[in-house]
Amino acid sequence: MRPLDEDSLLSVSARFADFARTEAYGNSDQYDTWCRAVAADREVCRLIAALPPQKQQPNLVLAATRYLGVPAGPGEHFLTWVRENWDAVTEQILSRSTQTNEPGRTAVQLTLLAQIDGPIALIEVGASAGLCLYPDRYSHIYDGDVRVDPERGPSPVVTRCETRGDAPIPTRMPEIVSRTGVDLNPLDVNDPDDMRWLHALIWPGQPERDERLDAAAAIRRAEPAHIVAGDLNEHIEALVDAVPDDVTAVVQHTAVLAYLDQAGRDRFFGQMSRLNCHWLSFEGLHVFPQIDATVPAGIRSDDDRFVVSFDGVARAFASPHGTRLRWL
């Protein structure tokens, strides 16, 4: 086991405090309370610090507790429950990863996809359960009252996005003729355990996201996509090359490339520059410095620190789940 020094305890504590302040606060009172309780508790910090570094993510630790049925309640009760159930929590943490699949992100992707004429082969790397492959099957409401529905009529999946700047709010749906994905560990919407994990990844106090997940999974079941298991860098070239000449290949991803090391990101950037496809990236600031460098001078950051880019050029900042979009 790795030696646990003061630094590793402090870094777990700081990480949970930071997650409470920058992510949970205002979005999930329960996670805010629990993360602050963890940050202040040496014993639970010590348990978490003994995990491999990539498994110390607050989102993963918290989802594991919720998967196992931790009851809602005050921070002290949460800490007691975690100490008593740590072996089971560890087992879940070590065997799973954060694979949150958020259909709300498609509202952002749609602003760019809807500008592409003709048939599209949509290819998603890091697709999780594949729920972001169906932007044209969901209804989207921009700025509270501008609504775009699928051609078949309103969808049970509704996304909401507030925009700033001159965002190209879609007036039509793209013509998506094929949906393909690749993921290290594709989640199966027909597997009750995978669905339970996807629900555990949704933060407490967000019932509308739970409902939307179920509705999106039903759409996914009715119209299956093809998801390959494996590393995105190993599969992307073959997936793009398989697209017929008269169809436009679009490779998209959200909240994925941060999980790759620098060499993996550079390799993917190179493939996107070389392959015959459009590239729609929706990733945190600093994931691709090459893309960050295309943000107009004077606007280097935003409260919402995800960068939306098309073919390597930054177009917008957005909130991680796609509820806010600031066009550049």
Ligand SMILES: C[S@@+](CC[C@H](N)C(=O)[O-])C[C@H]1O[C@@H](n2cnc3c(N)ncnc32)[C@H](O)[C@@H]1O
């Ligand atoms: C946070 S989830 C995001 C899922 C989805 N893109 C969304 O926005 O809803 C990240 C996903 O990327 C996958 N992933 C991480 N590294 C990968 C890699 N090297 N190759 C393929 N998939 C990867 C994970 O398995 C996980 O499903």
